[in-house]
Amino acid sequence: MRSVIVFAAALTLAAGQLTPDEQAVLQRISPDSLRGNLSFLSSDLLEGRATPSRGLDLAAEFIASRFRAAGLEPAGDDGYFQTAALSIREQNPSGFEMTVAAGGKSIQVPAAEASILTDKTISFENVPIVAADRELSADQSAGKVILWTGRGRRPKIPETAALVLFAAPAARPTVFDPETSSSRAFFNTLASAEAIALIKGAKDARMSLRVEPSLEHSAKVRNVAGILRGSDPALRETYVMLTAHYDHVGMRETGEDRIYNGANDDGSGTVSVIEIANALAALNSHPKRSILFVTFFGEEIGLVGSRYYGRHPLEPLAKTVADLNLEQVGRTDDTEGPQVGAATLTGFDFSDVPKVLIDAGKLTGVKVYKNEKASDAYFARSDNQAMADLGVPAHTLCVAFEYPDYHGVGDEWPKIDYANMAKIDRMVAVGLMELASDAAPPKWNEENSAASKYAAAAKKLK
Ligand SMILES: [Zn+2]
Structure with missing residues (x-):
């Protein structure tokens, strides 16, 4: 792929705007590491990571092992795991x-x-x-x-x-x-x-x-959560979240290829959370706020893992200043045309958060833009919605909303643009450091009628 471009892109980081410490950790975000992790998470042996399934459990264990390797603090009720019980009802x-x-x-x-x-x-x-x-x-x-x-x-x-x-x-x-x-x-x-x-x-x-x-039985499923503790004595009790869903839609009954690998949806977001956590954990000086990294189960069956998190937050929602959710950040072959060096957010005018990402994009050579057709329409289509409903400013960052293998068996890891994904992840890491360091937390845009209900929910949190 295009790993040569990585170093050129890294060198375009504006000197002076980022500390040498910050610039150094961004170099830890590597296309090869992303490819390695994604080739496992989206392998056939994980059988499409349906909620619940053995493949999903294996994925959770893998993500926890990566959080452990990065040195994150476990944030769940069972080490890195937040355990929930789902019911399965069958004829x-x-x-x-x-x-x-x-x-x-x-x-x-x-x-x-x-x-x-x-x-x-x-x-x-x-x-x-x-x-x-x-x-x-x-x-x-x-x-x-x-x-x-x-x-x-x-x-x-x-x-x-x-x-x-x-x-x-x-x-x-x-x-x-x-x-x-x-x-x-x-x-x-x-x-x-x-x-x-x-x-x-x-x-x-x-x-x-x-x-x-009907017959009914229950199954345990897990969100995976780790914390990078903040450095400021007051702000370290406040949190910025970086999230993605690690589940996908499982397998189909027939066909030569029966496995929905979900490499881009949302293996790409999941390995990006891992990669960014691993990079930022190497900072000599941590950001002021704590960063909570969470990968959710059950997005594909209706935001079940993020809704569960919302009812059982691992850190107080009133102290959670933002959630940046990553979805489909690996494929650049958007059906509307190639999306290279560019990313968009859902609910682009709903809060201050996208502005922080636009600035991070300027420092890392990524164009962060509003997709006029899709940004608002897609707000409800991922886990950011569960957090937004509770008042936490939350958006999904995405490279391609629609791509040829969306929810198809062909969504496989060789089709990902890893050099581009690393570049996007560096931009996200810069935005995250900014959100975690700014004393003023982001706010919902109350003047936008589409965001007013979230602004009202935020007031209830305080
Ligand atoms: Zn998804």
């Missing part, structure tokens, strides 16, 4: 019977091709089933099984329906945080392509079904 396979019949044809759907979650036994015979791709009235739905085949937003389906199923490529267990009720919104799915085709092609389709109450 009960025993006694399951589903038959779909239409036009004289009848299909038995095996338990593995449906996921129906219920508290009590469901049992019915020959109930009409209709495929729908637009909303139905209460009368149209009454007493029927509705198979939703539409795209996009999930519809409101009248409660008069006997059962609602979503046509889905695979039937999977539902994972949720038992501490929150909102994530208990389950979606029953039907994955049998044969049954879906039969229902869609018929006007007289009927379903018979028996399914016993």
Whole structure:
């Protein structure tokens, strides 16, 4: 790749604006180290780091080992780990019977091709089933099984329906945080392509079904957290966070390559957190505030790890002055055109934080810009949202919002631009040092109506 450019870029650091100590630690951010760590985190053996999974646990252990090597203080409840228990709810396979019949044809759907979650036994015979791709009235739905085949937003389906199923490529267990009720919104799915085709092609389709109450068990998952302690006696009890999610979406059922490696999403953010932590830990003189490095589980299933952190902060949120979240910082092949030496932030005008990054970009040769189309739209699409909702100024820094292998099995580590990622990480490290050294904490921009609810949440924190 382009490792030669690294030294040229490093030399463009404006002398005088950074101390020799700071300039020296930035040299520790290395494309080879990023490549080495990412090639492990996104390897096939970690099976796409689904929440929860053995691959996710292996990734957590690896991240903790890197924090340990850097000499960070453990910040979790169990060393570097903050442990949470998730619930996994699955269709009960025993006694399951589903038959779909239409036009004289009848299909038995095996338990593995449906996921129906219920508290009590469901049992019915020959109930009409209709495929729908637009909303139905209460009368149209009454007493029927509705198979939703539409795209996009999930519809409101009248409660008069006997059962609602979503046509889905695979039937999977539902994972949720038992501490929150909102994530208990389950979606029953039907994955049998044969049954879906039969229902869609018929006007007289009927379903018979028996399914016993769902099975539920719990699994432990972990956020990984370490602290670089601040140097100022007063400000060291305040915190700047650098975060990324280390989970991804796991594996698919079929295909030659079944593994969603998630190298860019968000292995790139994860190895960047590790790399920046390792660099800054070598400072002779630490920044005034403490820096809290956290990698989250469960982003891909709905910001579950960061929401968990928000309810169980390892350091007080009122003393957490900012969260800089890293996502997709490795690929430069944005679908809108190459993004080299450039980075953007979500919610660009929501707080003072992006200004600090613009200045850090000037010192490191990175253009930090507002993506007019995507910056606001993507604010809710990563873990920064969980922190922002609680009032902490929080943004996601990203190189490419959209790239060819997004959530595809081809998101693999050889496609990352490591020299560029190292350059971006140096910019982030400079911004982080600035956020951690400035006595005045960043503020939400109250004049921006999109940010006013976060500003209100920040006031409640104090
Ligand atoms: Zn992501």
